[in-house]
Amino acid sequence: xxxxxxxSFLKASTPTRHQLAPAxxxxxxxxxxxxxxxxxxxxxxxxxxxxxxxAGPRLAxxxxxxxxxxxxxxxxxxxxxxxxxxxxxxxxxNAERNExxxxxxxxxxxxxxxxxxxxxVDASR
Amino acid sequence: MSSHREAPEISKDPVADNADTYAFVSPDRPDTVTIITNYxxxxxxxxxxxxFEFGDDVLYSIYIDNDGxxxxxxxxxxxxxxxxxxxxxxxxxxxxxSSLTDPNWNKRQLFTVTRVDCDETxxxxxxxxxxxxxxxxxxxxxxxxxxxxxxxxxxxxEVVFAGQRNDxxxxxxxxxxxxxxxxxxxxxHLIPTAAAPGVDxxxxxxxxxxxxxxxxxxxxxxNHWSGHANAMSSESVLGIWGGASRRKVRxxxxxxxxxxxxxxWVQVSRLGNPLFNEVLVPLGQKDLWNASQPVNDATYASGVxxxxxxxxxxxxxxxxxxxxxxxxAPRADLVAILLTGIPPGIVPGFQNNxxxxxxxxxxxxxxxxxxxxxxxxxxxxxxxxxxxNGRRVADDVVTIExxxxxxxxxxxxxxxxxxxxxASLITQGxxxxxxxxxxxxxxxxxxxxxxxxxxx
Numbered sequence: 304x305x306x307x308x309x310x311s312f313l314k315a316s317t318p319t320r321h322q323l324a325p326a327x328x329x330x331x332x333x334x335x336x337x338x339x340x341x342x343x344x345x346x347x348x349x350x351x352x353x354x355x356x357x358a359g360p361r362l363a364x365x366x367x368x369x370x371x372x373x374x375x376x377x378x379x380x381x382x383x384x385x386x387x388x389x390x391x392x393x394x395x396x397n398a399e400r401n402e403x404x405x406x407x408x409x410x411x412x413x414x415x416x417x418x419x420x421x422x423x424v425d426a427s428r
Numbered sequence: 429m430s431s432h433r434e435a436p437e438i439s440k441d442p443v444a445d446n447a448d449t450y451a452f453v454s455p456d457r458p459d460t461v462t463i464i465t466n467y468x469x470x471x472x473x474x475x476x477x478x479x480f481e482f483g484d485d486v487l488y489s490i491y492i493d494n495d496g497x498x499x500x501x502x503x504x505x506x507x508x509x510x511x512x513x514x515x516x517x518x519x520x521x522x523x524x525x526s527s528l529t530d531p532n533w534n535k536r537q538l539f540t541v542t543r544v545d546c547d548e549t550x551x552x553x554x555x556x557x558x559x560x561x562x563x564x565x566x567x568x569x570x571x572x573x574x575x576x577x578x579x580x581x582x583x584x585x586e587v588v589f590a591g592q593r594n595d596x597x598x599x600x601x602x603x604x605x606x607x608x609x610x611x612x613x614x615x616x617h618l619i620p621t622a623a624a625p626g627v628d629x630x631x632x633x634x635x636x637x638x639x640x641x642x643x644x645x646x647x648x649x650x651n652h653w654s655g656h657a658n659a660m661s662s663e664s665v666l667g668i669w670g671g672a673s674r675r676k677v678r679x680x681x682x683x684x685x686x687x688x689x690x691x692x693w694v695q696v697s698r699l700g701n702p703l704f705n706e707v708l709v710p711l712g713q714k715d716l717w718n719a720s721q722p723v724n725d726a727t728y729a730s731g732v733x734x735x736x737x738x739x740x741x742x743x744x745x746x747x748x749x750x751x752x753x754x755x756x757a758p759r760a761d762l763v764a765i766l767l768t769g770i771p772p773g774i775v776p777g778f779q780n781n782x783x784x785x786x787x788x789x790x791x792x793x794x795x796x797x798x799x800x801x802x803x804x805x806x807x808x809x810x811x812x813x814x815x816x817n818g819r820r821v822a823d824d825v826v827t828i829e830x831x832x833x834x835x836x837x838x839x840x841x842x843x844x845x846x847x848x849x850x851a852s853l854i855t856q857g858x859x860x861x862x863x864x865x866x867x868x869x870x871x872x873x874x875x876x877x878x879x880x881x882x883x884x
Binding site: 394 | 679690
């Protein structure tokens with residue numbers, strides 16, 4: 304990622320008072336230890352292409368076979384809880400080539416999946 | 429100590445480890461406040477060839493609450509960028525570094541300063557130079573001049589510095605973590621050895637300092653400063669803490685020449701009062717504490733009301749703290765010192781109270797003028813310009829907090845309590861050399877160089 308791209312991304316993510324407010328931070332509670340930094344680092348594979356969502360090969364296949372016209376619309380929602388310890392992650396490796404990489408456990412696979420790439424790009428907007 | 433490697437996760441991520449935060453009315457410019465946050469603790473000065481530096485992938489923040497709600501009203505952010513002049517050599521420098529633009533300096537850092545006021549973000553300065561690390565007489569022969577050149581005065585009124593310094597925090601790490609030992613009193617310890625002078629473990633270790641000096645009028649709620657006359661006004665008290673954040677998602681790939689990151693900033697370290705997370709938060713909650721915000725610190729109040737160390741002292745020093753051993757009431761004195769500030773009417777002429785929200789912040793009453801003869805014991809030493817009224821670089825916060833936990837401050841809320849005689853005698857047995865500090869910004873002494881340290 305070029306410096307200019309990274310810089311603009313950093314600026315866009317600058318926390319403000321609202322982002323720093325407690326509403327965005329779950330207060331400590333019993334059983335909430337999964338929200339620590341280790342979990343973020345271990346369970347989050349990353350997003351070289353600026354988009355990362357929980358997804359997987361099955362989802363990619365469904366997207367390819369099912370098309371988009373009959374799928375329900377996306378609904379923005381708040382996370383229902385902390386991420387699982389073993390998250391399946393998908394990120395766009397190269398949007399122009401429709402490449403999406405899926406990381407699960409110790410495996411990593413890159414697919415060409417124009418439908419999923421389009422959905423992820425749309426979801427990032 | 430005071431927050432060096434204080435939690436399991438951040439101890440593995442030193443560039444984001446906020447080791448200490450300081451805030452005080454500048455002694456030589458009393459219409460300003462100086463705030464210092466230190467990172468990358470416990471640096472051995474010879475640590476090359478990739479000498480210590482800030483993280484390009486870390487957002488360093490200084491938070492100021494000026495209305496008592498424990499939410500930041502002002503944030504100063506610092507972001508760093510490393511530049512390599514010649515990637516075809518392993519050397520940090522290819523000759524003596526005589527200036528901050530010297531081509532012999534091969535790996536340098538520049539930084540950006542941003543101020544956020546509520547939703548308004550203003551980049552104050554970009555491409556400000558850090559000094560190099562202090563390497564030795566051949567590479568950095570005139571280090572003082574290099575460091576001085578890295579003090580930048582901004583057009584918006586702030587003065588900033590970011591770079592390597594000698595760690596101002598002094599502590600006998602080796603003894604305190606050996607079952608709460610204090611060498612001057614270790615003959616009284618449960619496992620006794622002969623009493624001995626304290627050992628300053630951080631004396632010749634370096635750290636990376638972010639320092640900013642801000643006009644007081646640019647920090648108060650009313651954007652107004654009427655001088656050192658209104659100490660009893662709540663508007664004179666600022667809540668201050670530091671923090672470091674990393675991006676939520678990170679991917680490493682050998683096809684990349686750098687790590688890719690995405691997502692919002694996630695806080696991985698913070699520090700207000702010294703030793704709070706270190707001593708008062710149990711091991712199983714320390715990482716979560718680093719990720720949480722001061723406004724939620726009521727969760728950790730029980731560790732302040734019933735500090736584990738207060739229960740251990742009578743055990744570790746049998747017969748020395750009988751009154752402390754019998755004290756079972758919640759420690760409202762420690763809650764006031766660390767979580768709300770001391771309200772008016774407790775210490776004559778002094779308060780640094782921010783209301784009822786329990787939050788770990790340094791609380792600085794900017795109407796208290798700097799002391800002409802500072803006492804390193806701060807308020808308990810009769811000097812209201814020192815800790816816990818903010819924190820100065822030379823304040824002996826270890827001794828202050830140990831004495832407080834031992835019961836010295838409990839009579840502030842219960843005059844019938846008589847502290848143990850030993851409580852007011854607790855000391856690390858350390859007196860840092862005056863050369864460790866500077867009389868002017870950034871107040872923290874120059875770093876030790878790698879050639880001479882450690883000396884044979």
